[in-house]
Amino acid sequence: MKLTAIHSAILLSLIPTTATFAAGLDRSGQSISAFLQPGNYAEAGFTIIDPTIEGKDLPPRGSNKSVSDMGEDYYFPTAAVKVQATDQISLGLLYDQPFGADSQYSTDAGAFGDGKQGTGVEVKTNNITALIGYQPTENWNVYAGPVYQTVKAKVSLRGAAYGGPTAVGGYDIALKEDDAYGWLAGFAYSIPEIALKAAVTYRSEIKHEVETFETFGLGKLIFPSSTTEVTTPQSVNLDLQSGIAKNTLAFANIRWVHWSQFAVTPNVLKEKSKNNLIDYSDDQWSATVGLGHKFNAKWSGTAAVGWDSGAGNPVTTLGPIEGYWSVGLGGQYSPAENYFIAAGVRYLWLGDAQAQTGGTVVGSFEDNTAIAYGMKIGYRF
Template sequence: MLLFVPITYIKLQQGMFPMKLTALRSAILLSLIPTTSVIAGGLDRSGQSMSAFFQSGNYAEAGFTVIDPTVEGTSTVVKDEKISDMGGDYYFPSAAIKIQPTDNISLGLLYDQPFGADATYSSTAGTFGNGTEGTSVEVDTHNLTALIGYQPNQNWNFYAGPVYQTVEGKVSLRGAAYGGTRLLGGYDIDLKEDDAFGWIAGAAYSIPEIALRAAITYRSEIKHELDTSETFALGAVVRPNSNTEVVTPQSVNIDLQSGVAKDTLAFANIRWVHWDQFAVKPTYLAAATQAARGKAQNLIDYSDDQWSITTGLSHKFNDKWAGSASVGYDSGAGNPVTTLGPVEGNWSIGLGAQYSPAQSYFIAAGVRYLWLGDADAQTGGNVVGSFEDNSALAYGMKIGYRF
């Protein structure tokens, strides 16, 4: 999902700025392109934008994002082994609709894929491959957020609602990093799809005359119990099905914007995600590692919370065209990291453009380049790879319509 906040018509009082802003299409073409486990902290993917719900009147949008990471490294298990690109390209859509049935009540429905992972190591025999297969991970989530907002006046907006979420995943561990086929080198796990509910609540304060808005949004954690199938030694040892608890983390988004000059907005998005309590601990994986190593091992866990910020400027060039530029930082979720996402945060720059053929609809596009943070990948408490000087390219499009 490209986090564009589309252009809307907002009248600004004369004399509000030195350049006498008389009309500004309140635009944040946030070219903030969300991140995933091989790019940002934890498994964060969409960034969970609220921008569509803040639009005036009735509004709908749909978009997609493509992320193309390059994540390479060096083995610390097999001497002189270079680890080829393990970051899989992926695509994910987003959509939203917001309705204003009265002056004081708004309704919204948001769809996104907030968390996920998609990565595959080379099958070459070595640290993460056995000659025929490579270590791989695929995690998918889907969120449907229903919102009701109350606006007692033109300045305040209070909103809340339920969140429906599904989670599923598959992981295969191969190679010397996991002890070969003697321990986890032939391990497969299938986490069947589970659905559960959480909630969202927030508030926004606006001063329409200067296109100012400050919003804070809280999303609860959501607890899942996934039916799980685990196999060891490339299927030679099959365990009975069990349940695995996965709790997707709580988060807080802070969105800020304000007009700063004629036809120009400054914006910032700050996001916190509570990853340091996150862990996936399958029953038989924990038992096998406890017996072999004297300590139960998690499939995935993180040591720190994630903090990210994106800030920049957007400018309206004329009635049809606007653009934005932004810079971003993501702290990651600790280092060393899991072998299934060997990156510690990122720095990024982004550019966005929006074309409005008519006042009722627009087309927006953006691109973002990310310098991925260096990280050491570990399993079972042992560092098995070093990943440095990696990058990613993200791009996407969105269509918005007012009715």
């Protein structure tokens, strides 16, 4: 069962711990697996998500009319570099886009469109995490560091689900890009001889004060800019792996995200409608478990099953799913021991959800799916 460090690292690099299409606005899964690689290591990758999210609108603000696919394709990159500065000190820099949303309803007149425009949302974030780790022994690694984060968003609400253009159905909001800081801390325990590794990582919430521009009546009522508080949630990741046979690993990732405390409440929208723009009722739990196997000196592969709890139901009309189940396969080609190219695919069965606005259920979304594709290049130096 003993694995060399390089074989263990190659197998670990294939583990598909990214969330890809999770509860709330969660996307990347905020993995730090690159930082836990032995020696000096760098990687870069990207993931593409192709969701299909369809349903029907519901009375009293709809008429059981079919809602065409409102899930937009999107992609997000990741990158990392880790340097073993001394036998006991390691340094790392990680980049990802942890939270986001891309949805666009049809322009058709009805619950989510007014004949000219459809309800839409775009949320973008960027994270840069700097890490320093201390390894008092071969088995222990304690690490911490600051996190720099940017966030920006824009939302348009259209259609009868929001009361039409005389109510919130003609509402637009733009949240200007803002930056803020948080922090990360964790520890890992490993037994290299059997490829055993366990890591617990905590990320703090990050509070943004975002300059906000709101308009009503399809742009006819323009309000002075204001400030909206947006606090991205705290989270905990638990990563486990162990060798179970020659050149074979079992692995698991468990993630908790504190979405139940998340809400975006712009001043003018709250004053006029008494509602939040986005909020969630439950925390998110997710898990991925699977196996990785090295077939020969150049080829490795993984198979994994994933589950996500969602963040409560009914959900916002801007993201009408409640969690998922998934299966994934990955393959890796290593022309030499110090670098590799990996690719994978993941199929997701998205959880059925009731979509609400202002406390009223306005849509039902069932039997939806998504496909995720990913590629990564890793290099040891």
